[in-house]
Amino acid sequence: MDLTRRSLIGSVALAAGALAALPAFELEEATVADLQKRMTGGALTAHALTERYLEPPSINAGRRSTG
Amino acid sequence: MIELNPDALSIAAALDAERHAKGPRGPLHGIPVLIKDNIDTADRMMTTAGSLALLGSIAARDAVVAQRLRAAGAVLLGKTNLSEWANYRSSHSTSGWSGRGGLTRNPYALDRNACGSSSGSGAAVSANLCALAIGTETDGSIVCPSSTNGVVGIKPTLGLIPATGIIPIAHSQDTAGPMARTVADAAILLGALTGADYTKSLDPDGLRGARIGVARDKFFGFSEETDRVVEAAVAEMKRHGAEIIDPADIPTAGKFDDSESEVLSYEFKNDLNLYLGALGPKAPVHSLADVIAFNDSHREQEMPYFGQDIMIKAQAKGPLTSKDYLDALEKDHRLSRTEGIDAVMGKFRLDALVAPTAGPAWCTDLVNGDHAPGGSSTPAAVAGYPNINVTAGYAWGLPVGISFFGAANSEALLIKLAYSFEQATRHRRPPQFLPRASLTP
Numbered sequence: 001m002d003l004t005r006r007s008l009i010g011s012v013a014l015a016a017g018a019l020a021a022l023p024a025f026e027l028e029e030a031t032v033a034d035l036q037k038r039m040t041g042g043a044l045t046a047h048a049l050t051e052r053y054l055e056p057p058s059i060n061a062g063r064r065s066t067g
Numbered sequence: 068m069i070e071l072n073p074d075a076l077s078i079a080a081a082l083d084a085e086r087h088a089k090g091p092r093g094p095l096h097g098i099p100v101l102i103k104d105n106i107d108t109a110d111r112m113m114t115t116a117g118s119l120a121l122l123g124s125i126a127a128r129d130a131v132v133a134q135r136l137r138a139a140g141a142v143l144l145g146k147t148n149l150s151e152w153a154n155y156r157s158s159h160s161t162s163g164w165s166g167r168g169g170l171t172r173n174p175y176a177l178d179r180n181a182c183g184s185s186s187g188s189g190a191a192v193s194a195n196l197c198a199l200a201i202g203t204e205t206d207g208s209i210v211c212p213s214s215t216n217g218v219v220g221i222k223p224t225l226g227l228i229p230a231t232g233i234i235p236i237a238h239s240q241d242t243a244g245p246m247a248r249t250v251a252d253a254a255i256l257l258g259a260l261t262g263a264d265y266t267k268s269l270d271p272d273g274l275r276g277a278r279i280g281v282a283r284d285k286f287f288g289f290s291e292e293t294d295r296v297v298e299a300a301v302a303e304m305k306r307h308g309a310e311i312i313d314p315a316d317i318p319t320a321g322k323f324d325d326s327e328s329e330v331l332s333y334e335f336k337n338d339l340n341l342y343l344g345a346l347g348p349k350a351p352v353h354s355l356a357d358v359i360a361f362n363d364s365h366r367e368q369e370m371p372y373f374g375q376d377i378m379i380k381a382q383a384k385g386p387l388t389s390k391d392y393l394d395a396l397e398k399d400h401r402l403s404r405t406e407g408i409d410a411v412m413g414k415f416r417l418d419a420l421v422a423p424t425a426g427p428a429w430c431t432d433l434v435n436g437d438h439a440p441g442g443s444s445t446p447a448a449v450a451g452y453p454n455i456n457v458t459a460g461y462a463w464g465l466p467v468g469i470s471f472f473g474a475a476n477s478e479a480l481l482i483k484l485a486y487s488f489e490q491a492t493r494h495r496r497p498p499q500f501l502p503r504a505s506l507t508p
Contacts, residue, residue, distance in 0.1 A: 028195045029497055032094055032252045035198060039086065039097055046079035046086070046097025050142050053099050053197055054071060 027052055068191060069104045069168040071145035073111050079142045094255045096140035101200040103188050104146040104168070105153055106130045106243065107232035112143075116234045117151040117165025119368055120352045120361040127347065130232025132201055132243045132260060139259035144197055147187030153208060154184040155236045155335055155381075156362075157373040159436040162186060163212075166369040170431065173215060174498035175465050179428035180437065182211040188246045189216035193498055199256050200246045205236040205331065207425075207444035209244045213456040214424035214468025217495055219253045219485070220246045222444075224476050225451030228260045235342055237334035239396060240327075240448055248495065250457065250486040257478065268479045273487030275308030280315025280415050282422040282443065289441030290426035292462035297423045300459040300469045300488070304421075307491045309484075312415045317446050319402040319410075326402070327449050329395035336381045355382050372433045403450035404475075412474055419473040419484050424456045427465035427504075447472040455485045458494045463504045466495075 038044035072078070082097045091097070102108070105116040107126030115121035129137065136143060148168030154160055162183030163171035171186035173179040174194040181190045185202025189212030192200045202209040204222045213220025221244045230241045245256035254265035281301055287294050305311045339355050352358050359378050362369045385392075411420065422443035429438050447454035452475050459469035469488075471481045489495075 029248060030198065031249055032098055032198060032255050035098060036091070036094055040091070045083045046142060047076060047083050049097065050075050050079040050099050050144065053144055054075065
């Protein structure tokens, strides 16, 4: 579990929900142009992108260093 | 984050359908954006400035900022934590803490401060919890958390983005502004908020021939590591063709802190009473006096670490027709504008001034409050002039930002310079969520 990211976010009640059926796509450091390019090309939807950002932090385990 | 938008997914789905049917509205179509919890949204999210006194308060109308984001096709993903009341409660506060949201941590070192008051917006953008965020600033509240969290922040000219629907401190200085990981993204977001196209300013060679003044007096010397980083940044600008005028001091720097404090105190009482008074009979509080009383009666939840001396001082102020207020406001404008930024810009025919935005993040200390060593936000904040933070480097793994600031309505020029600097240096590194900064030499 990514405790450090959980600590960062705090105690907010994050939305649950099924994980997006999103192909491997690294959100880290993604720019608006990156995201628009993927949405324009049909590889990404606003819904899937939003779902990714709403994911509970524990689901992101392994995405980042915990120091 | 302090609250997520329960309608975010349905909004996103509707925007997908619209894209499919009619094409995108523009570059923000379908892009999730977080906004600071002092910006009204007429939806199922509260707007509380982090205070339990406003728990349950749902705005009747969107702030202009929220209206424009929705019109641009952005998905309002949620609201970000902040220094409670945008840090206008106590002179012993801890930035990034609010009674409702708790403590915002710095993603580079979790025991360090995210600065404020747009703490959550800065930390969330840096931590890749969103693509873009909105902060607000009265003095330093966009640029400081941008600096300490390693992101780009634009504090625009006063009035460029209407502040209607933002829980206020002071109408003479309050403004919303974009926070993003890159200058290009911040420029896109500023464009959506203003209707202008700032992407035209994204010139990688923008530093060439630019006259950039280094504002040293009062803004260097508070941190050796910060000076080292910013000196190197200035040298980089010179290598990329900028003409450096050094020093280019603001002659009045440090001479309007008292008048600024007076103006904010008067305006806070007036402006907050107007905001709270317009919330309607169902609102939990209706005036600054009500907020002070609420804090007193909820001391354990609201004031476990610091009090409300700034609010109490503001409550004692008279109306905005008071001579003390009018004199202070005139002094602010004269010293920060005509005898301040305008004077040095004109004297040296400058395109922009640069100075350290802030030092590396300090360790959060809820017992003693903030101990920020210094910063350069005040001249642009009091003048109502634009200011852009870009990461200039790191000290012990902690981001240090440089501010580009200048004349009123010079956003396009400042974006050009900031973008060129960013592209030449590419300093930003994503945070690693370390429990503490690595201090091994």
